[in-house]
Amino acid sequence: MNNNTIKNNFIKQDITQQDIPYTTKVVEVIKHNENFVTVWLEGEIKIKPGQFIMVWFPNVEEKPFTITCIKENKFSFTAMKRGPFTKALFELKVGDLLGWRGPYGNTFTIDENVRNVCIVAGGIGMAAVCLLYKQLKNDNKNVKLIYGAKCSDGLIFKDLINNICVNSDACFCTDDGSEGDKAFTTELLEKSLSESLSNEKFDIVYTCGPEIMMKKVVELCEKYNVECEVSLERYMGCGFGICGGCSINHKLVCIDGPVFNSKELKELKDFGNHVCKCNKE
Amino acid sequence: MINSKIFDINFNNSLVLASGILGVHAEYFKTLEKNNVGGITTKSISLDPRKGHKNPIMFNDNHGFMNAVGLSNAGIDKSIEMIKHAKQIVKTPIIASIFGGNVEEFGELAKLISEAKPDIIEANISCPNVKKEFKLFGANAEDAAAITNVVKNNTKIPVVIKLTPNVTDIKPIAKSVEQAGADGITAINTLAGMRIDINAKMPILTNKFGGLSGKGIFPVAIKNVYEIYKTVNIPIIGTGGITTGKDAIEMLMAGASLLGVGTAVYYEGVKVFTKINLEIEEWMTNNGYSNIKEIIGVAHE
Secondary structure, three states, rough: HHHOOOOOOOOOOOOOEEEEEEEEEEEEEEOOOOOEEEEEEEOOOOOOOEEEEEEOOOOOOEEEEOOOOOEEEEEEEEEEOHHHHHHHHHHOOOOOOOEEEEEEOOOOOOOOOOOEEEEEEEHHHHHHHHEEEEEEEEEEEEEEEEEEEEHHHHHOOOHHHHHHOOOEEEEEOOOOOOEEEEOOOHHHHHHHHHHHOOOOOEEEEEEOHHHHHHHHHHHHHOOOOOEEEEEEEOOOOOEEEEEEEEEEEOOOOOOOEEEEHHHHOOOOOOOOOOOOOOHHH | OOOEEEEOEOOOEEEEEEEOOOOOOOOHHHHHHHOOOEEOOOOOEEEOEEOOOOOOOOEEOOOEEEEEOOOOOOOOOHHHHHHHHHHOOOOOOOOEEEEEOOOHHHHHHHHHHHOOOOOOEEEOOOOOOOOEEEEEOOOOOOHHHHHHHHHHHHOOOEEEEEEEOOOOOOOOHHHHHHHHOOOOEEEEEHHHEEEOOOOOOOEOOOEEEEEEEEEEHHHHHHHHHHHHHHHOOOOEEEEEEOOHHHHHHHHHHOOOOOOOOHHHHHOOOOHHHHHHHHHHHHHHHHOOOOHHHHHHHHHHO
């Protein structure tokens, strides 16, 4: 944990973790539409794809977020309107203060020998794989991105993706067909997996989105014998393995995850049953 | 060598997971057991479910670890099911921590929780983070005795009382719970504290005040356990800042029979239990001890 005793081999020692909120200024607030907001914070952050931070909104609460973009002396996280915390984010103004601590959790595995990879993102789940997508592209991997949402309003990362990669080969889909294919991400994944049998096979599939979608992604990967990593979400208290709030069976999402591979998921029988309670707040 | 029999219960080792750390989900107890925990204390259980305080509830920096979780728990009904489930899947002794708003609630909780057959019941009369809602029964000898009495009268399971260091003198409180029939004492709970973010100009914890734990409170814990050992004849679960085998030996010498480990899990993860046990064994071997009981209270001789 601190003293760099983080239990993950993929985390390099140069990442220092701070466990008390560090307050910093909001430098930009982008309201994509009435349901999605991106907040840019001032400062540097060293974080690996898959990890998360705890964001403290003084007088409101503290919640876990992944980082969606890092630029010079600023970085962003993106939220979907769910409860009081995310509602409050829409009221933020430039110059307001937010605190953050972390980074926490393990990382997606990026094997340097891997060539062909696929990312399946559902809705706000794209926020958890933005840095991954960027890094894989920087590493010149063949990345197939399948990104879906309920409707076009949910595809808020479309521009960001096109920024990361000018000739983006991303596949967009929506449940209602208002943008991209009228299909579920899992349908496009199955199509890609079956096509890739005769072509170059995926070495790994990464996914983040509704748990029911990820469960299906894992099943498809098993069917086509492709490795898979998912990023899970649970209600989180401390973020560093003490409060026990984010347990899934005998594991903790905050320190054993949030990224779990297919093999680990087989032992987690509660995987696939989780529905975010925040929707009911 | 490090196994012992306390309250007529066999402990594979003396390291008990302190209340409030990970003691929430039965299935995670398996992970704790695999990591050589000697006993597991549940998070404190109340009659009704409690959400606890909003985040931030915990943080740490060079000054120490702070928390104000606000006794969040699933309530007595679900907790009974959780402990029953845990008893089926782990062999490690389980200590059920309970807390109530008045004497009657403590009695009710003791009666109900006994149905789940925990090995020990710990009455938490010392949480510093719920002062608005709950009286700090551990703050005076009469209240502490009244709670001890009612808990004892409602169960046949051994009862330990968890005391607070946030008092002028812990000795008369320890004495009164012993006289009221307590089988043991857990000491200490966290020290009351507070931190302010100087940019936001406000307290960091949602509850404003919190409990300080970790390495920094170790000397306070040693002093309190030493004084309690001098005062009573019942076993003590010495808790507060134990992080290494040497800390454990020191706490035993002060008079603890069992050792609570909490914030060390934050410092080093659940593997800390194995580490401390190995260090205790190494120290015992190097110093000619073959039974951990021989070390208890030797600083008093």
